[in-house]
Amino acid sequence: MTALAQVTIESSFVGVMGILDDDADLAKAVRLQLEDAGIKTVIANLDDIPTIERAIDWVGSNTQALICDVQLNHQHGGVDYNGAALMSSVIDKCSIPGVLTTGFKDDVGMLVRPYRHRVPVLVSRDETEEPDILIAGVDVCREEIAHGRASNRETYRVPLYVEKASLADGVALDARVGGWSRKASIRFPASMLGEKYDDMAVATGIVGRVFFARVNLGAEHENDLFFEDPEPDLVDPSDLKLHFEADEQ
């Protein structure tokens, strides 16, 4: 999901990488891969960290980097947060770098997109078999924490056209990003535009409207796209003529 194969930062990672996954077997597999690469690891016991606050404390106290799955409730249950929310908080509050992993492409829109502005690295489950990718991802995240976003994550104010509203783990919107690939839409929770849109009837009412937000236009893949600072005024394209006709009066 990321072009980490092209990353040339020389890793200087020292410390312990924490691993959070609701699939114990997969967590162990990641641990083996990393330890074979000379990285110390610790696997979190999800029973001990049922809330995001406890999880943040655990990461801050026990690790210097985090490898975290998006879904933490599929096989385990009992935690009240997902991996994207945790990773975002850990980066923001603890300045601890990490890599988010997912085995479900559908998670990207609804679960990851709201946090993607803070989470620079998302890799597929398959890529977790490559310790080099995980280590490079940690380095990329650490670089962003220390020095700010890379050019492909800088954001620019552009219009987004709302194409569709649907129910998928909550109210979802699909939007076409102006100035990016014209063929792809991005999915995100309607609540990212404001809590009132977390209602199917209200969300349906803005299909066909345009809103402005800051988007990382340099993203190569749809999964890497995020937006921030959405503007509350939605534009009806059929009203745009008013702007142009004003000149003719």
Add this chain to the structure above:
Amino acid sequence: MTAAIHVLDVGHGNCALVLDDDWTLMVDAGASAAVVQTVIHLKLDRLDAVVISHRDLDHAGGLIPLLSREELEIGAIYIGADAAKNPTAPETANLLAALADAKASGRCPVSRDLDDTLDAQALSGGGVDVEILAPTFQMAMTGPRGVAPAGGTITSNTVSAVLRVTLDSGLSILLPGDMDEIALSDLLAKGTDISADVLVFPHHGSLGAVSDERAFAATLTAAVHADTVLFSVGRGSKARPTSEVLGGVFETDPDIAVACTQLSSGCLESDADLADEITHLTELPAAGRKACRSCAGSMTFGPAGLDAPDQAAHQSYISAVAKTPMCRVARPQ
């Protein structure tokens, strides 16, 4: 600095950047990152004018990224109206929203006044002189879906702005957007001089809606009488320029120089046979550079004509990579 013209490799689309010390003009902004990358590469902090020949995305799709660069000052955008474009289609809605926002916020003026009655001084400055040859006022006012004065249905391509840009060195380049045969016939019927040293061939060298591509290309080549014809093409499954278009060009002028921004599939069918690296390209951004899909790539014209890329190196590249180079195969021996 003497004025120069960069014709950029934006894949399937168009973008030309005309600049000297005192004036910067962009004509078309195809939907490619190479447009903004070039602005950054050249350290431009202002575009005095941006002309979008017509509203197709391969000519206008790069406007939104340009407008989103808040540090880039834009003097004015000129873009014609187009009733054939559904304003509620996603891409069009986004483009119109961006333009309306730019205008309403004071980011830059946006004008639909783009026809042969516009005072071309608005587009000219420094060592850059611009003439607006088309669309005619009548054609623009009728607009797409209307009927042309001499018959035929006007399309988005028919109302493409046709600009002739002349540098202080005397070099001239014709930028006709996607001009079609109705527009060409209209120009020629009026006796308009469309001659230029360099022609960027309309519609990327493939005019599907034209009844006789070869005749169109021959007529256009004869009327422009250029030394060099450029094709701004993306390397796709369809070979562009078409052999019919090249046939018409060479039938009129067997010695005319030809260059394409990207390597046509008509010259090399399989991507597997592309070069591993291309060394002759200019330093300007080019959409086809990374995947080695460029042929001439982005080009620069100065007082003496084509400055870059180096023509000998470009020809060596064609010899080495293109299995059926159309710029040679289609040329009469």
